[in-house]
Amino acid sequence: MEEEQFLPKFMDYLRVERNYSDNTEIAYFEDIHDFQTFLNQQAIESFTEVDYLVVRLYLTMLNERQFSRTSVARKISSLRSFYHFLIREGVFSDNPFTYVSHAKKDLRLPKFFYNEEMEALFQVVYQNDEPLTLRDRVILELLYGTGIRVSEAAQIQLSDIDTAYQAILIKGKGNKERYVPFGSFLEDAIQIYLENGRNVLSNKYHKHHDALLINHYADPLSTRGIRYCLTKIIEKAALTRKIHPHMLRHTFATDLLNNGADMRTVQELLGHASLSSTQIYTHVTKEHLKTTYMKHHPRA
Structure with a gap:
């Protein structure tokens, strides 16, 4: 070579x-x-x-x-x-980076939305039943309700959704597939969106395909498009601190662990290849417990 x-x-x-x-x-x-x-x-x-x-x-x-x-x-x-x-490939005999030692990565705890912030976000997408608002409602319910990545949401096809078992086939990193369950809130949001949002736009622009999420011209919504929609939802909610759409995934994992879910289940739902990737959320939950204790216990 x-x-x-x-x-x-x-x-x-x-x-x-x-x-x-x-x-x-x-x-x-x-x-x-x-x-x-x-x-x-x-x-x-x-x-x-x-x-x-x-x-x-x-x-x-x-x-x-x-x-x-x-x-x-x-x-x-x-x-x-x-x-x-x-x-x-046989063009080199020794890896010069094998024994390189370097400082450990900075421990950056995942940021998440607090309950009142999530309520503000949901108020935005439930304020009316216009087609694009119905779509944004699905986006928010989907990302918070399943913890999937924005890029994974953009790939969902209608055929990937199994309403009988309330599960969605997700195509993750490295083309790895997994099923994630969803609840009644997302189920209702999808049903209303398909009938009164997606179908309306598809018929208006005479575009018919299998993508779940579409833009205002009824074309498949890209990863960038979903991030844009989320940014607009966040702006309308008038949240003051610096936030990012990926925080919905962090919030999903944090809320599960705070409410007693085991680490392995959260790992599988998130699609993490290694448990170590999921364990970072234990630091968040411990900090949450400490904050709650210091705030509410009379002897704190």
């Missing part, structure tokens, strides 16, 4: 064999491309000339440029995977 083929072949490997998402591929590409720029600045002509001392110099440069610990950890992980691929 020639040097100029290293990165394209690696990207093909991520896409075909690892089934990584477009966003993940972009992150890997940018990390490796930045490292290649650094090598050029150091007059190092090939990835195969990199050794442990070069890696340490690279980490020093990242530190001087004040990259966060999380960003550094991600770059190291990307480059370690890249060199592992080169070893597998």
